[in-house]
Amino acid sequence: MTAHVDHISKPFDAALWAAAEEGRAPDSLRDLVHGPLHGERGDQLTVSTIIADGCEPAERLAQAAAGTVSAFIWAGPIGVLRVGEGEDAYTVSVWPTTQEGVHHLIGTVPVTDERWRRVERWLANSAPRLVPFVLNQADFEGIGAALAEHGRVEVSRLTARVLRDGSSYTRGWAEGRRSPRPTYSQALAEVEDFASVRTLTVHVGDLLSLHLRRQAGATFYGGSFRLFEDVVLAALVGSAARRRALLSGRERHAHVRTERAIAVQMPSGIFSEGESVSELLEALAEQRGVGIAVLHRNPYLHVAVTDYLDGSNFDAFVTSDDSVVIYPGYRASAGALTRLTEHIAERFAAREVADVPASKPPTRDELFTTG
Amino acid sequence: MSPASDVGECVERLLRGFTTYDRAVDVVSAFEMAFTTSHSDVPGTVEHFERFPRVPDADGNKLRPDFSVVFKDGAGLVGEIARLALPDNSVESVCAQIAKYDALSVLPGPDGLVEVTYTDVLLLVPQSVGVAAVKRIVVERYAAPAHPYKPDVPPCVVQYAFDEDRYIFQRLLEPTNGVLRDGDRIDGLGRWFDENGDFKAKPSRFSDIKADRAFMNDPVDVLYLATHLWAKSFPTMAADGRRPVRLELKAADVAAELRDKFGGVRSRDVEHALDLLKTAKLAERTPDGWVVAWEELRVTGERDLAHALATRSCRPPGRSALTKLEAAERAAATAPEPPPKLF
Numbered sequence: 001m002t003a004h005v006d007h008i009s010k011p012f013d014a015a016l017w018a019a020a021e022e023g024r025a026p027d028s029l030r031d032l033v034h035g036p037l038h039g040e041r042g043d044q045l046t047v048s049t050i051i052a053d054g055c056e057p058a059e060r061l062a063q064a065a066a067g068t069v070s071a072f073i074w075a076g077p078i079g080v081l082r083v084g085e086g087e088d089a090y091t092v093s094v095w096p097t098t099q100e101g102v103h104h105l106i107g108t109v110p111v112t113d114e115r116w117r118r119v120e121r122w123l124a125n126s127a128p129r130l131v132p133f134v135l136n137q138a139d140f141e142g143i144g145a146a147l148a149e150h151g152r153v154e155v156s157r158l159t160a161r162v163l164r165d166g167s168s169y170t171r172g173w174a175e176g177r178r179s180p181r182p183t184y185s186q187a188l189a190e191v192e193d194f195a196s197v198r199t200l201t202v203h204v205g206d207l208l209s210l211h212l213r214r215q216a217g218a219t220f221y222g223g224s225f226r227l228f229e230d231v232v233l234a235a236l237v238g239s240a241a242r243r244r245a246l247l248s249g250r251e252r253h254a255h256v257r258t259e260r261a262i263a264v265q266m267p268s269g270i271f272s273e274g275e276s277v278s279e280l281l282e283a284l285a286e287q288r289g290v291g292i293a294v295l296h297r298n299p300y301l302h303v304a305v306t307d308y309l310d311g312s313n314f315d316a317f318v319t320s321d322d323s324v325v326i327y328p329g330y331r332a333s334a335g336a337l338t339r340l341t342e343h344i345a346e347r348f349a350a351r352e353v354a355d356v357p358a359s360k361p362p363t364r365d366e367l368f369t370t371g
Numbered sequence: 372m373s374p375a376s377d378v379g380e381c382v383e384r385l386l387r388g389f390t391t392y393d394r395a396v397d398v399v400s401a402f403e404m405a406f407t408t409s410h411s412d413v414p415g416t417v418e419h420f421e422r423f424p425r426v427p428d429a430d431g432n433k434l435r436p437d438f439s440v441v442f443k444d445g446a447g448l449v450g451e452i453a454r455l456a457l458p459d460n461s462v463e464s465v466c467a468q469i470a471k472y473d474a475l476s477v478l479p480g481p482d483g484l485v486e487v488t489y490t491d492v493l494l495l496v497p498q499s500v501g502v503a504a505v506k507r508i509v510v511e512r513y514a515a516p517a518h519p520y521k522p523d524v525p526p527c528v529v530q531y532a533f534d535e536d537r538y539i540f541q542r543l544l545e546p547t548n549g550v551l552r553d554g555d556r557i558d559g560l561g562r563w564f565d566e567n568g569d570f571k572a573k574p575s576r577f578s579d580i581k582a583d584r585a586f587m588n589d590p591v592d593v594l595y596l597a598t599h600l601w602a603k604s605f606p607t608m609a610a611d612g613r614r615p616v617r618l619e620l621k622a623a624d625v626a627a628e629l630r631d632k633f634g635g636v637r638s639r640d641v642e643h644a645l646d647l648l649k650t651a652k653l654a655e656r657t658p659d660g661w662v663v664a665w666e667e668l669r670v671t672g673e674r675d676l677a678h679a680l681a682t683r684s685c686r687p688p689g690r691s692a693l694t695k696l697e698a699a700e701r702a703a704a705t706a707p708e709p710p711p712k713l714f
Contacts, residue, residue: 254632258583285674291667293602293676295393295595299536300574302393302581304602304676308614308667311606315582319536319575327582330632331607358579361404362572364411367563371537371571 010108012045013091016080025076029095029106033225046116048105048123048132048217049097049236051244053335055129057103058094064122083115092119097233099241101334104233111211111219124288128310128335134345135216136352139239140197143212144184146231151205154180155187160195161349163267169195196267196349215346216240244334246355247341251332262326262337263356264344272321276348277301280318283347287339305340312336327358381685382678385594389677392592395452398495398531399438399587400580401538401572402450405560406440408580412558418443421479423588423635428471437495437588439478444554447478447487452495452589455504462507466520469494473522491551492526493560495540501530505543514547525549529564534571541569585633596636596644597684598677601653604629605665613703614666615696621660651683652691664696 012032019026026032033045050057058079062072070089071082079094095104105123109115123130147153160169169191173181181203182190188197199213208223216236220228252258271277281303285292289309296302301318305326313329314337324344328337341353362371399422406413406420417440424439436449449472453465472492477484496504505528512520527549531540542548542564553559563570574581585599604625609616622641629636645661648654654663670679 252583252632258579261579281674289667291602291676292674293598295598295677296397296574299533302574302578304598306602306606306667306676308606310611311609313603313606315578317574317578317582319573319578325575325578327579329603329607331610358582359408360575361408361410362576364409364558364563367405367409367411367570367572368567369571371539371573371576 010090012108013089016075016078016091016093017082020073020075020078020080023074025078030225030229033220043222044108044110045220046107046109046111046217047219047233047236048111048119048215049233049240050103050105050123050130050132050216051240051334051338052101052103052130053128053248053333053338055126057126057130060126060129061092061094061105061122064125065118068118068122083118090115097237097240099237099244101244102237102240104236111213111217127288128307128312128333128339131335131338131342133216133240133243133338133342134350134353135214135236135239136354138352139235140212140214141185141188143232143235144188144202146235147202147204147208147227148184150227150231151207153184154203155182155184155200156203157199157201158187158191158197159199160191160197162195163270163349164194166349196351198349215342243338243353246353247337248334250328250334250337252328252330254330258327258358261356261358262328262341263354264324264326264341264348264350265352265354266322266324266348266350268322270322270348271318274298277318280324280344280348283343284316284340287343290340307333307336307339310336314340316340325356378682378686382681385681385685386677388592389594389598389681391454392587392589392595395437395589396581396585396587397538397574397577398452399450400577400584401540402438403580403584404572404577405570409576413560416442416444416556416559418485419479419481422584423586424449424479426475426478426484429474434471434475435588436472441478441480441485441487442554442556444556445486445488446552446554447475447490448493448551449475449478449490450493450495452587453504455496455500462512465494466508466512469526470520470522473524473526489523489552491524492522492549493551494526494528496528496530498530498532498541501528501541501543504528504530505545505548509545509547509549524552527551527561527564537571537573539569539571544568583633584635586629586635588635591636591640591644593640593643593647594677594681596640597647597680599629600625600641600644600648601665601668601680602676605663609665613699615664615692615699616666617696617700618663618665619657619660620663624660647680647684650687651680652687652693653683655691655693662693664692666692 015032062069062081069081069083070085073080077096081092083090090109092107095106144153157172162169201211203209208227209221210228211219218232281292284305291306291308293304303316305314305316310333311331312333315327317325345353403420403422406417419441421439424436426434428434437452438450440448451469469492475490476486478487509525512518513525529540529542531538551561553561605618608618622645623638626636626638626641645654654661668679670682673679
């Protein structure tokens with residue numbers, strides 16, 4: 001199945017599709033962007049970074065999108081899906097990165113657009129083989145610090161989730177000479193006591209404008225794509241690779257005592273109310289193909305989580321007011337574990353997904369006092 | 372098990388057994404933590420902690436206390452959780468059981484049974500019956516000259532409760548209540564109770580042990596094991612692929628695998644759990660064993676699998692999951708081969 005280049009209106013999409021139809025890979029993402037993205041209003045490049053577990057991600061995504069995608073061809077190692085026909089057609093491409101199992105989904109439609117929501121649904125239907133992930137707070141902050149080496153980093157818009165009730169919080173700052181917009185770290189600091197930042201619209205002097213998201217992804221609005229690629233995309237890839245390494249090979253083995261567990265670490269106090277434990281159970285069970293069995297409910301939570309799609313299973317414990325500790329079972333794929341941790345992290349505004357000691361033994365004094 | 376006329380009562384009964392068993396798993400896990408991983412001097416005094424002991428008594432009968440400990444100085448301890456009802460025959464039964472433990476001269480060591488110089492008995496009871504237990508067992512029986520219950524030393528009765536965010540284990544202060552003999556060991560639970568009266572254990576201290584072991588030494592509660600099979604064992608067998616999936620198995624094989632991975636599960640336990648799944652129309656007996664139709668289980672308005680299994684076994688659906696499975700298998704067998712590529 002083929003499509004004609006001149007039927008795709010966006011230059012980036014058209015150039016990528018042309019390369020794909022000719023059966024050649026574009027020289028690089030940077031080359032492809034430099035030509036067709038002219039910084040015009042509406043020009044943007046949306047990137048979502050995903051983790052793949054034991055599948056060819058472009059083919060998997062094409063299967064999930066089979067009813068919608070009008071064509072799928074390879075441009076070298078890049079899988080290109082064409083959606084729709086004629087002037088409204090657009091591409092979604094799957095780009096390998098320097099790290100095994102880490103890929104970028106790239107398109108020119110805005111991340112808030114229904115057309116990208118559709119891509120997110122394909123992704124959800126590809127779980128647990130393909131999964132997004134949520135950046136750790138430190139990684140998110142690190143991107144700001146890395147960008148600051150190239151100029152003053154200002155924030156023009158921030159969205160966050162209010163920790164108390166999960167509601168949305170949005171704040172914008174107009175550009176003004178008398179009152180400059182906050183820096184990256186100032187913007188984060190402004191809400192850190194009551195909310196978890198989900199997205200930032202960021203400007204690095206006159207060099208770069210972008211939209212950065214905790215659910216790992218970024219949108220290039222204009223400026224130096226080299227800087228966007230070298231700092232932002234590289235950070236997303238590094239973070240994904242670390243997450244994939246953290247969550248791979250975690251299945252339990254007979255006669256081997258579990259030494260390490262995985263903790264989804266939230267802001268302090270998030271599970272202090274009984275209602276939030278109910279919300280956690282609802283959140284766990286609402287995922288496609290995921291079931292729960294509550295072994296102990298009150299006042300601590302022990303729940304068996306089963307991924308019915310690939311048979312992975314886990315024990316999850318909430319024994320403090322700020323974390324979910326996960327012990328993988330005898331089948332525990334990296335994809336299922338990534339999906340589980342991502343879902344909890346996204347829903348409860350987690351600070352990080354981390355490797356922790358499986359055991360926290362008490363001292364004699366603790367046994368006599370706090371337990 | 373046949374469907375009860377009162378579905379609510381049936382579900383409630385199953386869930387009560389489930390909860391009681393889970394509490395017992397917690398209690399044993401807390402003591403395993405205290406004896407093996409706590410950052411105290413106690414683990415250094417322990418030669419072997421056995422979570423699933425099987426010990427022959429003098430007559431060769433197998434005894435199954437809830438856990439046992441062999442100390443490096445050659446002494447032993449057995450722990451027993453008593454879900455004590457207070458009619459006399461229940462108390463007599465507990466006394467008869469723990470009298471046998473007191474007489475044990477061998478306990479499980481790291482490589483099989485080893486001789487012990489003595490065996491202390493730690494009797495764990497819920498706080499709701501703690502005072503009554505020490506009165507009925509120690510005062511009215513052990514200390515009463517005419518009563519035949521006469522172990523070498525009285526059992527140490529410890530009551531447990533969940534207090535705020537932790538379990539609390541409290542030795543009852545009745546003067547004739549037994550003590551745990553620490554001998555010349557550098558530290559021991561006898562000293563803990565003597566110094567502090569109790570010790571506490573937050574679930575975070577033993578959650579790793581609970582996840583590793585999953586069970587305790589009593590016969591596994593039927594709903595608890597059915598839930599474990601559905602949530603953990605069957606998905607591990609099934610991996611990915613079509614749902615529902617046919618799983619053919621033998622109870623003895625499943626029990627052996629559970630024992631290898633977690634310990635303590637008997638074939639009879641697995642048979643009972645599979646019987647519950649059969650009542651729930653999720654499994655059937657075959658000439659060779661069992662067949663299970665495994666998939667995500669949905670019961671309207673209920674997300675918790677244990678509740679769903681309880682409800683389904685108390686109020687079975689009209690159609691068996693095996694019927695649905697066979698229909699799905701027939702459809703798959705007659706369906707044309709899918710094209711190898713989408714595009």
